[in-house]
Amino acid sequence: MLGLPDKIRGCLFDLDGVLTRTATVHAAAWKEMFDAFLRQRAEQTHTPFVPFDKVADYDTYVDGKPRADGTRSFLESRGIELPEGTASDTPDMNTVEGLGLRKNDIVLRMIRQDGVEAYEGSMRYVRAVRDAGLGRAVVSSSTNCQDVLVAAGFDGLFDARIDGIVAQQQHLHGKPAPDTYLAGARALGLEPAECAVYEDALAGVESGRAGAFGLVVGVDRVGQADALRAHGADVVVTDLAELFGR
Known part of the structure:
Protein backbone atom coordinates (compact mmCIF):
# COMPACT_ATOMS: atom_id res chain seq x y z
CA MET A 1 0.00 0.00 0.00
CA LEU A 2 2.98 2.36 0.51
CA GLY A 3 4.79 1.64 -2.75
CA LEU A 4 7.80 0.19 -0.92
CA PRO A 5 9.87 -2.98 -1.36
CA ASP A 6 9.33 -5.60 1.34
CA LYS A 7 12.82 -5.00 2.76
CA ILE A 8 12.03 -1.40 3.78
CA ARG A 9 11.54 -0.94 7.53
CA GLY A 10 12.11 2.80 7.84
CA CYS A 11 11.36 6.01 5.95
CA LEU A 12 13.62 9.09 5.90
CA PHE A 13 11.89 12.28 4.79
CA ASP A 14 13.36 15.58 3.69
CA LEU A 15 11.39 18.56 5.00
CA ASP A 16 11.25 21.51 2.59
CA GLY A 17 9.49 20.56 -0.62
CA VAL A 18 8.66 17.02 0.51
CA LEU A 19 6.60 17.50 3.67
CA THR A 20 5.99 21.25 3.61
CA ARG A 21 5.55 24.00 1.03
CA THR A 22 8.59 25.81 2.34
CA ALA A 23 10.94 25.22 -0.60
CA GLY A 115 2.79 30.42 8.33
CA VAL A 116 3.73 26.97 7.02
CA GLU A 117 1.57 24.76 4.83
CA ALA A 118 1.91 20.97 4.76
CA TYR A 119 1.43 18.97 1.58
CA GLU A 120 -1.81 17.12 2.24
CA GLY A 121 -0.62 14.02 0.37
CA SER A 122 2.56 13.95 2.43
CA MET A 123 0.61 14.21 5.68
CA ARG A 124 -1.56 11.25 4.69
CA TYR A 125 1.47 9.26 3.60
CA VAL A 126 3.47 9.86 6.79
CA ARG A 127 0.46 8.84 8.88
CA ALA A 128 0.09 5.68 6.80
CA VAL A 129 3.78 4.89 7.33
CA ARG A 130 3.25 5.32 11.06
CA ASP A 131 0.16 3.12 11.02
CA ALA A 132 2.11 0.43 9.14
CA GLY A 133 4.63 0.32 11.99
CA LEU A 134 7.61 1.57 10.00
CA GLY A 135 10.25 3.84 11.53
CA ARG A 136 10.15 7.50 10.55
CA ALA A 137 12.79 10.22 10.60
CA VAL A 138 12.91 13.71 9.14
CA VAL A 139 16.29 14.65 7.66
CA SER A 140 16.79 18.33 6.85
CA SER A 141 19.64 20.80 6.59
CA SER A 142 17.40 23.44 8.18
CA THR A 143 18.16 24.70 11.68
CA ASN A 144 14.47 25.69 11.90
CA CYS A 145 13.24 22.14 11.30
CA GLN A 146 11.44 21.59 14.59
CA ASP A 147 9.60 24.92 14.42
CA VAL A 148 8.45 24.15 10.87
CA LEU A 149 7.28 20.64 11.83
CA VAL A 150 5.19 22.07 14.66
CA ALA A 151 3.77 24.87 12.54
CA ALA A 152 2.80 22.44 9.76
CA GLY A 153 1.17 19.87 12.08
CA PHE A 154 3.81 17.12 11.73
CA ASP A 155 5.02 17.28 15.32
CA GLY A 156 4.85 13.87 17.01
CA LEU A 157 4.78 11.88 13.75
CA PHE A 158 8.51 11.15 13.69
CA ASP A 159 10.75 8.91 15.77
CA ALA A 160 13.88 10.93 15.04
CA ARG A 161 14.97 14.29 13.66
CA ILE A 162 18.32 14.93 12.00
CA ASP A 163 18.43 18.64 11.22
CA GLY A 164 20.97 21.41 10.81
CA ILE A 165 21.46 21.67 14.57
CA VAL A 166 22.16 17.94 14.94
CA ALA A 167 24.47 18.04 11.91
CA GLN A 168 26.53 20.79 13.53
CA GLN A 169 26.67 18.94 16.85
CA GLN A 170 27.72 15.66 15.24
CA HIS A 171 29.95 17.27 12.59
CA LEU A 172 27.98 15.70 9.74
CA HIS A 173 28.65 16.72 6.16
CA GLY A 174 25.61 18.15 4.39
CA LYS A 175 23.89 16.82 1.29
CA PRO A 176 24.94 15.61 -1.30
CA ALA A 177 27.11 13.67 1.17
CA PRO A 178 25.06 10.83 2.70
CA ASP A 179 26.00 11.64 6.32
CA THR A 180 22.68 13.07 7.53
CA TYR A 181 20.59 10.29 5.99
CA LEU A 182 22.97 7.68 7.40
CA ALA A 183 22.49 9.33 10.80
CA GLY A 184 18.73 9.09 10.29
CA ALA A 185 18.99 5.36 9.62
CA ARG A 186 21.16 4.89 12.72
CA ALA A 187 18.66 6.83 14.82
CA LEU A 188 15.99 4.32 13.75
CA GLY A 189 18.32 1.39 14.47
CA LEU A 190 18.31 0.35 10.81
CA GLU A 191 20.76 -0.29 7.99
CA PRO A 192 20.65 2.03 4.95
CA ALA A 193 19.38 -0.82 2.75
CA GLU A 194 16.35 -1.08 5.04
CA CYS A 195 15.40 2.58 4.57
CA ALA A 196 13.67 4.63 1.88
CA VAL A 197 14.72 8.23 1.26
CA TYR A 198 12.20 10.86 0.11
CA GLU A 199 13.76 13.95 -1.52
CA ASP A 200 12.88 16.82 -3.84
CA ALA A 201 16.38 18.29 -4.12
CA LEU A 202 19.00 17.09 -6.59
CA ALA A 203 21.62 17.18 -3.82
CA GLY A 204 19.29 15.10 -1.65
CA VAL A 205 18.74 12.29 -4.14
CA GLU A 206 22.50 12.26 -4.71
CA SER A 207 22.96 11.67 -0.99
CA GLY A 208 20.44 8.81 -1.11
CA ARG A 209 22.33 7.16 -3.94
CA ALA A 210 25.70 7.73 -2.22
CA GLY A 211 24.42 6.09 0.97
CA ALA A 212 23.20 2.94 -0.83
CA PHE A 213 19.69 3.23 0.61
CA GLY A 214 17.05 0.66 -0.21
CA LEU A 215 14.93 3.10 -2.22
CA VAL A 216 15.31 6.74 -3.23
CA VAL A 217 12.04 8.49 -4.03
CA GLY A 218 12.34 11.74 -5.94
CA VAL A 219 9.51 14.22 -5.35
CA ASP A 220 9.15 16.43 -8.41
CA ARG A 221 7.53 19.73 -7.41
CA VAL A 222 9.10 21.89 -10.15
CA GLY A 223 9.24 19.77 -13.32
CA GLN A 224 12.67 18.21 -12.91
CA ALA A 225 11.78 14.50 -13.03
CA ASP A 226 14.54 13.61 -15.48
CA ALA A 227 17.15 15.43 -13.41
CA LEU A 228 15.99 13.67 -10.24
CA ARG A 229 16.40 10.30 -11.95
CA ALA A 230 19.80 11.28 -13.32
CA HIS A 231 20.98 12.24 -9.83
CA GLY A 232 19.87 8.99 -8.23
CA ALA A 233 16.11 8.68 -7.74
CA ASP A 234 14.75 5.14 -8.24
CA VAL A 235 11.15 6.39 -8.40
CA VAL A 236 9.82 9.88 -9.17
CA VAL A 237 6.38 11.16 -8.13
CA THR A 238 4.83 14.61 -8.01
CA ASP A 239 3.16 13.88 -4.65
CA LEU A 240 3.72 11.19 -2.03
CA ALA A 241 0.06 10.16 -2.30
CA GLU A 242 0.93 8.70 -5.72
CA LEU A 243 2.83 5.96 -3.90
CA PHE A 244 -0.35 4.50 -2.41
CA GLY A 245 -1.16 1.22 -4.12
CA ARG A 246 1.94 1.15 -6.37
Whole structure:
Protein backbone atom coordinates (compact mmCIF):
# COMPACT_ATOMS: atom_id res chain seq x y z
CA MET A 1 0.00 0.00 0.00
CA LEU A 2 2.98 2.36 0.51
CA GLY A 3 4.79 1.64 -2.75
CA LEU A 4 7.80 0.19 -0.92
CA PRO A 5 9.87 -2.98 -1.36
CA ASP A 6 9.33 -5.60 1.34
CA LYS A 7 12.82 -5.00 2.76
CA ILE A 8 12.03 -1.40 3.78
CA ARG A 9 11.54 -0.94 7.53
CA GLY A 10 12.11 2.80 7.84
CA CYS A 11 11.36 6.01 5.95
CA LEU A 12 13.62 9.09 5.90
CA PHE A 13 11.89 12.28 4.79
CA ASP A 14 13.36 15.58 3.69
CA LEU A 15 11.39 18.56 5.00
CA ASP A 16 11.25 21.51 2.59
CA GLY A 17 9.49 20.56 -0.62
CA VAL A 18 8.66 17.02 0.51
CA LEU A 19 6.60 17.50 3.67
CA THR A 20 5.99 21.25 3.61
CA ARG A 21 5.55 24.00 1.03
CA THR A 22 8.59 25.81 2.34
CA ALA A 23 10.94 25.22 -0.60
CA THR A 24 9.36 28.21 -2.36
CA VAL A 25 9.81 30.26 0.82
CA HIS A 26 13.49 29.35 0.95
CA ALA A 27 13.93 30.15 -2.75
CA ALA A 28 12.32 33.57 -2.23
CA ALA A 29 14.49 34.23 0.83
CA TRP A 30 17.69 33.30 -1.02
CA LYS A 31 16.66 35.62 -3.87
CA GLU A 32 15.90 38.55 -1.58
CA MET A 33 19.21 38.15 0.24
CA PHE A 34 21.41 37.53 -2.80
CA ASP A 35 19.78 40.21 -4.96
CA ALA A 36 20.44 42.86 -2.32
CA PHE A 37 24.05 41.69 -1.98
CA LEU A 38 24.61 41.45 -5.75
CA ARG A 39 23.05 44.85 -6.42
CA GLN A 40 25.29 46.50 -3.84
CA ARG A 41 28.34 44.69 -5.20
CA ALA A 42 27.49 45.72 -8.79
CA GLU A 43 27.29 49.37 -7.72
CA GLN A 44 30.61 49.14 -5.90
CA THR A 45 32.44 47.38 -8.76
CA HIS A 46 30.66 49.21 -11.61
CA THR A 47 29.57 45.89 -13.16
CA PRO A 48 26.12 44.76 -14.39
CA PHE A 49 23.65 43.51 -11.80
CA VAL A 50 22.62 39.92 -12.61
CA PRO A 51 19.89 38.79 -10.20
CA PHE A 52 19.65 35.43 -8.47
CA ASP A 53 17.35 33.06 -10.38
CA LYS A 54 15.06 31.46 -7.80
CA VAL A 55 14.55 28.41 -10.04
CA ALA A 56 17.81 27.71 -11.87
CA ASP A 57 20.24 29.09 -9.27
CA TYR A 58 18.24 27.74 -6.34
CA ASP A 59 17.98 24.20 -7.76
CA THR A 60 21.61 24.09 -8.89
CA TYR A 61 23.49 25.73 -6.06
CA VAL A 62 21.56 25.90 -2.79
CA ASP A 63 18.56 23.54 -2.64
CA GLY A 64 18.96 20.87 0.04
CA LYS A 65 22.38 22.04 1.18
CA PRO A 66 23.41 23.55 4.54
CA ARG A 67 23.24 27.35 4.43
CA ALA A 68 27.00 27.91 4.32
CA ASP A 69 27.49 25.35 1.56
CA GLY A 70 24.68 26.86 -0.51
CA THR A 71 25.99 30.38 0.00
CA ARG A 72 29.52 29.38 -0.96
CA SER A 73 28.38 27.35 -3.96
CA PHE A 74 26.36 30.20 -5.48
CA LEU A 75 29.07 32.78 -4.86
CA GLU A 76 31.61 30.51 -6.57
CA SER A 77 29.29 30.29 -9.60
CA ARG A 78 29.58 34.08 -9.89
CA GLY A 79 33.32 34.13 -9.29
CA ILE A 80 32.87 35.84 -5.92
CA GLU A 81 35.06 34.94 -2.96
CA LEU A 82 34.18 36.14 0.53
CA PRO A 83 35.71 35.44 3.94
CA GLU A 84 34.14 32.44 5.63
CA GLY A 85 33.46 34.34 8.83
CA THR A 86 32.80 32.77 12.22
CA ALA A 87 29.88 31.78 14.42
CA SER A 88 30.08 35.22 16.03
CA ASP A 89 29.34 37.01 12.74
CA THR A 90 26.20 39.12 12.41
CA PRO A 91 23.75 39.26 9.46
CA ASP A 92 25.06 42.63 8.28
CA MET A 93 28.54 41.23 7.57
CA ASN A 94 29.57 40.31 4.01
CA THR A 95 30.96 36.91 4.89
CA VAL A 96 29.68 33.44 4.02
CA GLU A 97 28.40 33.13 7.57
CA GLY A 98 26.89 36.61 7.57
CA LEU A 99 24.99 36.13 4.29
CA GLY A 100 23.65 32.82 5.57
CA LEU A 101 22.39 34.49 8.74
CA ARG A 102 20.81 37.24 6.64
CA LYS A 103 18.95 34.63 4.57
CA ASN A 104 17.79 32.83 7.73
CA ASP A 105 16.37 36.04 9.17
CA ILE A 106 14.36 36.52 5.97
CA VAL A 107 13.00 32.96 6.13
CA LEU A 108 11.91 33.37 9.74
CA ARG A 109 10.20 36.65 8.87
CA MET A 110 8.32 35.00 5.99
CA ILE A 111 7.25 32.04 8.14
CA ARG A 112 6.00 34.36 10.89
CA GLN A 113 4.05 36.40 8.35
CA ASP A 114 2.57 33.59 6.24
CA GLY A 115 2.79 30.42 8.33
CA VAL A 116 3.73 26.97 7.02
CA GLU A 117 1.57 24.76 4.83
CA ALA A 118 1.91 20.97 4.76
CA TYR A 119 1.43 18.97 1.58
CA GLU A 120 -1.81 17.12 2.24
CA GLY A 121 -0.62 14.02 0.37
CA SER A 122 2.56 13.95 2.43
CA MET A 123 0.61 14.21 5.68
CA ARG A 124 -1.56 11.25 4.69
CA TYR A 125 1.47 9.26 3.60
CA VAL A 126 3.47 9.86 6.79
CA ARG A 127 0.46 8.84 8.88
CA ALA A 128 0.09 5.68 6.80
CA VAL A 129 3.78 4.89 7.33
CA ARG A 130 3.25 5.32 11.06
CA ASP A 131 0.16 3.12 11.02
CA ALA A 132 2.11 0.43 9.14
CA GLY A 133 4.63 0.32 11.99
CA LEU A 134 7.61 1.57 10.00
CA GLY A 135 10.25 3.84 11.53
CA ARG A 136 10.15 7.50 10.55
CA ALA A 137 12.79 10.22 10.60
CA VAL A 138 12.91 13.71 9.14
CA VAL A 139 16.29 14.65 7.66
CA SER A 140 16.79 18.33 6.85
CA SER A 141 19.64 20.80 6.59
CA SER A 142 17.40 23.44 8.18
CA THR A 143 18.16 24.70 11.68
CA ASN A 144 14.47 25.69 11.90
CA CYS A 145 13.24 22.14 11.30
CA GLN A 146 11.44 21.59 14.59
CA ASP A 147 9.60 24.92 14.42
CA VAL A 148 8.45 24.15 10.87
CA LEU A 149 7.28 20.64 11.83
CA VAL A 150 5.19 22.07 14.66
CA ALA A 151 3.77 24.87 12.54
CA ALA A 152 2.80 22.44 9.76
CA GLY A 153 1.17 19.87 12.08
CA PHE A 154 3.81 17.12 11.73
CA ASP A 155 5.02 17.28 15.32
CA GLY A 156 4.85 13.87 17.01
CA LEU A 157 4.78 11.88 13.75
CA PHE A 158 8.51 11.15 13.69
CA ASP A 159 10.75 8.91 15.77
CA ALA A 160 13.88 10.93 15.04
CA ARG A 161 14.97 14.29 13.66
CA ILE A 162 18.32 14.93 12.00
CA ASP A 163 18.43 18.64 11.22
CA GLY A 164 20.97 21.41 10.81
CA ILE A 165 21.46 21.67 14.57
CA VAL A 166 22.16 17.94 14.94
CA ALA A 167 24.47 18.04 11.91
CA GLN A 168 26.53 20.79 13.53
CA GLN A 169 26.67 18.94 16.85
CA GLN A 170 27.72 15.66 15.24
CA HIS A 171 29.95 17.27 12.59
CA LEU A 172 27.98 15.70 9.74
CA HIS A 173 28.65 16.72 6.16
CA GLY A 174 25.61 18.15 4.39
CA LYS A 175 23.89 16.82 1.29
CA PRO A 176 24.94 15.61 -1.30
CA ALA A 177 27.11 13.67 1.17
CA PRO A 178 25.06 10.83 2.70
CA ASP A 179 26.00 11.64 6.32
CA THR A 180 22.68 13.07 7.53
CA TYR A 181 20.59 10.29 5.99
CA LEU A 182 22.97 7.68 7.40
CA ALA A 183 22.49 9.33 10.80
CA GLY A 184 18.73 9.09 10.29
CA ALA A 185 18.99 5.36 9.62
CA ARG A 186 21.16 4.89 12.72
CA ALA A 187 18.66 6.83 14.82
CA LEU A 188 15.99 4.32 13.75
CA GLY A 189 18.32 1.39 14.47
CA LEU A 190 18.31 0.35 10.81
CA GLU A 191 20.76 -0.29 7.99
CA PRO A 192 20.65 2.03 4.95
CA ALA A 193 19.38 -0.82 2.75
CA GLU A 194 16.35 -1.08 5.04
CA CYS A 195 15.40 2.58 4.57
CA ALA A 196 13.67 4.63 1.88
CA VAL A 197 14.72 8.23 1.26
CA TYR A 198 12.20 10.86 0.11
CA GLU A 199 13.76 13.95 -1.52
CA ASP A 200 12.88 16.82 -3.84
CA ALA A 201 16.38 18.29 -4.12
CA LEU A 202 19.00 17.09 -6.59
CA ALA A 203 21.62 17.18 -3.82
CA GLY A 204 19.29 15.10 -1.65
CA VAL A 205 18.74 12.29 -4.14
CA GLU A 206 22.50 12.26 -4.71
CA SER A 207 22.96 11.67 -0.99
CA GLY A 208 20.44 8.81 -1.11
CA ARG A 209 22.33 7.16 -3.94
CA ALA A 210 25.70 7.73 -2.22
CA GLY A 211 24.42 6.09 0.97
CA ALA A 212 23.20 2.94 -0.83
CA PHE A 213 19.69 3.23 0.61
CA GLY A 214 17.05 0.66 -0.21
CA LEU A 215 14.93 3.10 -2.22
CA VAL A 216 15.31 6.74 -3.23
CA VAL A 217 12.04 8.49 -4.03
CA GLY A 218 12.34 11.74 -5.94
CA VAL A 219 9.51 14.22 -5.35
CA ASP A 220 9.15 16.43 -8.41
CA ARG A 221 7.53 19.73 -7.41
CA VAL A 222 9.10 21.89 -10.15
CA GLY A 223 9.24 19.77 -13.32
CA GLN A 224 12.67 18.21 -12.91
CA ALA A 225 11.78 14.50 -13.03
CA ASP A 226 14.54 13.61 -15.48
CA ALA A 227 17.15 15.43 -13.41
CA LEU A 228 15.99 13.67 -10.24
CA ARG A 229 16.40 10.30 -11.95
CA ALA A 230 19.80 11.28 -13.32
CA HIS A 231 20.98 12.24 -9.83
CA GLY A 232 19.87 8.99 -8.23
CA ALA A 233 16.11 8.68 -7.74
CA ASP A 234 14.75 5.14 -8.24
CA VAL A 235 11.15 6.39 -8.40
CA VAL A 236 9.82 9.88 -9.17
CA VAL A 237 6.38 11.16 -8.13
CA THR A 238 4.83 14.61 -8.01
CA ASP A 239 3.16 13.88 -4.65
CA LEU A 240 3.72 11.19 -2.03
CA ALA A 241 0.06 10.16 -2.30
CA GLU A 242 0.93 8.70 -5.72
CA LEU A 243 2.83 5.96 -3.90
CA PHE A 244 -0.35 4.50 -2.41
CA GLY A 245 -1.16 1.22 -4.12
CA ARG A 246 1.94 1.15 -6.37
